Amino acid sequence: MKKAVMLVMAIVLTFTLAACGNNANNSGGNASTPPASNNSGGATTEPSTEPSEEPKLExxxxxxxxxxxxxxxxxxxxxxxxxxxxxxxxxxxxxxxxxxxxxxxxxxxxxxxxxxxxxxxxxxxxxxxxxxxxxVVAMAAVVHPDVKVDNFTKQQLVDIFTGKITNWKDLGGDDQAIVIVNRPASSGTRATFEKYALGQKSEDLQGSIQEDSSGTVKKIVGETPGAIGYLALSYLDDSIKTVSYEGVAATEENVVNGTYPxxxxxxxxxxxxxxxxxxxxxxxxxxxxxxxxxxxxxxxxxxxxxxxxxxxxxxxxxx
CATH class of the missing domain: 3.40.190.10 (Periplasmic binding protein-like II)
Structure with missing residues (x-):
């Protein structure tokens, strides 16, 4: 009888300990068990991986x-x-x-x-x-398409823009008056042309045309018989004739290597x-x-x- 009672008590104790172990596991007592996900925005929510937008430039x-x-x-x-x-x-x-x-x-x-x-x-x-x-902006002397001149020396350009040469026949062209289309004194294109093509300042000659807009210069030179002007390479097209300088064509290659000044x-x-x-x-x-x-x-x-x-x-x- 005494042995039977002790056996019953051992069985009860075993079940009691097992139940306690299960309760401990379910209550989060095990430190290695990760907490349940929190969908309420609490501290355990994973940080967003979405990239933040850059401030808009205004x-x-x-x-x-x-x-x-x-x-x-x-x-x-x-x-x-x-x-x-x-x-x-x-x-x-x-x-x-x-x-x-x-x-x-x-x-x-x-x-x-x-x-x-x-x-x-x-x-x-x-x-x-x-x-x-x-x-880099390169510039070239340009003339009306009918002008029969393909090259200018530095001195010839100086003589044209200072009024010493006034007719294309003096440069091997037709007997036709030269019409100068120049830029105003404020023009950087004029300053560049004077400095690197003429090597000196040019005069505002009586009878010459002054125009600051490169687009308008191209239009005037292309439509005015005997006209001469100068333009950046970005404006050159078939409506005008581009003339070489000292035997060197105004091309990107010649500018890059220093041949065209x-x-x-x-x-x-x-x-x-x-x-x-x-x-x-x-x-x-x-x-x-x-x-x-x-x-x-x-x-x-x-x-x-x-x-x-x-x-x-x-x-x-x-x-």
């Missing part, structure tokens, strides 16, 4: 100046605005001098120029500007460091999308392709 820019650089900046600005719907960019001409003056005086965010700021502004004002070189950097100046929107746009100008796109398509040359460099004094150094 603002407006005004870029003014060089008409030679205008087609490039205009095209690039449209591409930039397509990518940044919160940004508005206005691009205006007026000449390099105008662009430099307006950015210096705070009237524009970017001053487009074919020349270094030091060539147009006082030293103290030029020192306030930051230079962003985005391309009539070219300038395409500068986009800001007063001090650019603001957020201007910096984003200027960075975009140097991106492969622009350097390998509009710059090439519109007849400009990426500055990175140049085999030479040139300083404000015109000194050339091979890279």
């Amino acid at each position: 603002g407006s820019l005004l870029a003014t100046g060089s008409s030679a650089l205008q087609p490039l900046v205009d095209q690039a600005s449209k591409m930039f605005m397509e990518k940044n719907s919160g940004v508005t960019i206005q691009v205006q001409g007026g000449g390099s001098g105008t662009g430099l003056t307006q950015v210096s005086e705070g009237q524009a965010d970017i001053g487009n120029s074919d020349v270094f700021a030091e060539e147009k502004l006082d030293a103290d004002k030029a020192a306030e500007l930051v230079d962003h070189q985005v391309a 009539v070219w300038a950097y395409g500068h986009m100046y800001t007063k001090g460091e650019p603001n957020e929107v201007a910096k984003a746009f200027l960075d975009y100008m140097l991106s492969p999308e622009v350097q390998e796109g509009p710059i090439v398509e519109l007849g400009y040359i990426p500055a990175s392709k140049m085999q030479i460099t040139r300083d404000v004094d015109g000194n050339v150094t091979k890279k």
Whole structure:
């Protein structure tokens, strides 16, 4: 009897211990058991892996100046605005001098120029500007398609633009008066042409035509018998005739290797460091999308392709 009672007590104790063990496991007493998922947003909720959106770029820019650089900046600005719907960019001409003056005086965010700021502004004002070189702009003498001249020497161009030669017959052409289509004094294209093609300043001759817009210059030269002017390579087409300089054609290859001298950097100046929107746009100008796109398509040359460099004094150094 005593043995039977002890056996019953052992069996009861065994079941009691087993039940306690099960209760401990179900109550989370086991530290290795992960907590149940929490859908109520408590501390145990896993952090989101969704990437945060970048702040939207917003603002407006005004870029003014060089008409030679205008087609490039205009095209690039449209591409930039397509990518940044919160940004508005206005691009205006007026000449390099105008662009430099307006950015210096705070009237524009970017001053487009074919020349270094030091060539147009006082030293103290030029020192306030930051230079962003985005391309190379080459220029060529152009004439009406019927003019029978294929090459100019430096001296012949000097004689034309200073009024010493006034008829094409003196250069082997027809007996026809020369009609000069020049640029105003504020023009960077004129400054570049005078510096690197003529080697001197030209005069505003009586009877000559002055026009700042490169598009209008092309139209006038193409439609006026006997006309001569000069344009950036980005404006050249069959409506006008491009003339070689000292026996060298105005081609990208000849500009890049330093054989053809009539070219300038395409500068986009800001007063001090650019603001957020201007910096984003200027960075975009140097991106492969622009350097390998509009710059090439519109007849400009990426500055990175140049085999030479040139300083404000015109000194050339091979890279």
